[in-house]
Amino acid sequence: MEKISRKIKVLMLVAITIGTTILAGIPSTLAGDSDTFDITVTGQYITLAVDKASWSVNSGVLVAMSRSYYTNATDTFTADSTGSSVNVDVKLQITTDGATWHAATSGNNPAADTYKLNASIDTWSTQVQILTASATIIKTNLAAGQQTFDLKFMSPTSTTTGTQQTITVTASAIAS
Amino acid sequence: MEKINKKIKVLMLVTVTVEAMVLAAIPSTLASDHDTFNLTVKGYYIGLTVDRDSWNVNHGVPVELSSTYYTNAESKTFTANTTTSSVNVNVKLQITTDGAIWHEATSGQNAGADRYKLSESLDLWLHQVQIVTTSATTIKSDMTPGTQPFDLKMNTPNVVHHRI
Numbered sequence A: 001m002e003k004i005s006r007k008i009k010v011l012m013l014v015a016i017t018i019g020t021t022i023l024a025g026i027p028s029t030l031a032g033d034s035d036t037f038d039i040t041v042t043g044q045y046i047t048l049a050v051d052k053a054s055w056s057v058n059s060g061v062l063v064a065m066s067r068s069y070y071t072n073a074t075d076t077f078t079a080d081s082t083g084s085s086v087n088v089d090v091k092l093q094i095t096t097d098g099a100t101w102h103a104a105t106s107g108n109n110p111a112a113d114t115y116k117l118n119a120s121i122d123t124w125s126t127q128v129q130i131l132t133a134s135a136t137i138i139k140t141n142l143a144a145g146q147q148t149f150d151l152k153f154m155s156p157t158s159t160t161t162g163t164q165q166t167i168t169v170t171a172s173a174i175a176s
Numbered sequence B: 001m002e003k004i005n006k007k008i009k010v011l012m013l014v015t016v017t018v019e020a021m022v023l024a025a026i027p028s029t030l031a032s033d034h035d036t037f038n039l040t041v042k043g044y045y046i047g048l049t050v051d052r053d054s055w056n057v058n059h060g061v062p063v064e065l066s067s068t069y070y071t072n073a074e075s076k077t078f079t080a081n082t083t084t085s086s087v088n089v090n091v092k093l094q095i096t097t098d099g100a101i102w103h104e105a106t107s108g109q110n111a112g113a114d115r116y117k118l119s120e121s122l123d124l125w126l127h128q129v130q131i132v133t134t135s136a137t138t139i140k141s142d143m144t145p146g147t148q149p150f151d152l153k154m155n156t157p158n159v160v161h162h163r164i
Helices: A001-027 B001-023
Strands: A055-058 A068-070 A076-079 A088-094 A116-121 A128-130 A136-142 A146-154 A165-175 B032-041 B068-070 B076-081 B091-092 B115-121 B129-131 B139-141 B147-155
Touching: A055 A165, A088 A128, A128 A136, A136 A146, A146 B032, B091 B147, B129 B139, B139 B147
Parallel strands: A055 B032
Antiparallel strands: A068 A146, A076 A146, A088 A136, A088 A165, A116 A128, A116 A146, A165 B032, B068 B147, B076 B147, B091 B139, B115 B129, B115 B147
């Protein structure tokens, strides 16, 4: 019995030794290991800048009533989306209306204290109305680069103020 | 080994999830952009007010026929005010509603039967112009924004068939 026990002990020792030897041969991951991998990702990036900060209608000279004034005389705008990683739609919206003069709503013409603002990217072969209620697309699927556009300001038919009106237009670009 | 692979997969999933959460938290300007510009515009504006609503000729006392009455004599000089205008203006007067019985003399005419004549002056009658019904008479040209006093003169009819 004692011999048997000894043999068992020897066998266990041998087994443990063999086991240790095997374990030593196993790649070190069993004792702790690490590896790395990268996740690379690039987001859609859109940038838009307009080259002019303002347009002083009629070069700052008082405008007459019921008349149209165009930027293409001297003040054509350029929207620049250079650097964008995707094609974009460029939109314009009147985000701050005049203090007294207000923009005509969609499809309407100038009236008393009401002006109309249109935009064109082809020197008035085609044009769209710029509104306060929503943004109007002036160019779809613009590849990263520049797009010129003109504005036409149609003055009110009459006015109740001689005070200068300041109208803010927001140009925005979103992925096409 | 299988367990280790599973742990790695779990770690990858967690990492990707975290990345997605981080991307979702990035401001939307990366997905769109905008810029603004202003339009400034000022229109021709003409504002005109007259300081009096009425002239009660001869202070309301019945006028004599073939007589002349002046606003300046009654301390009723009018003032036209164009202060709020953004441009120079021509100021005009016109009789737009005539008397029920008495009618304004036409241009160049004098007062007559049931016919009065109304004139205007800016310089206490050194110069004067007739005010008529058919058209507006310019009393001041190229007036800069401001005030302009003017006086009226009424030549009463020489004969009346009705008393007004």
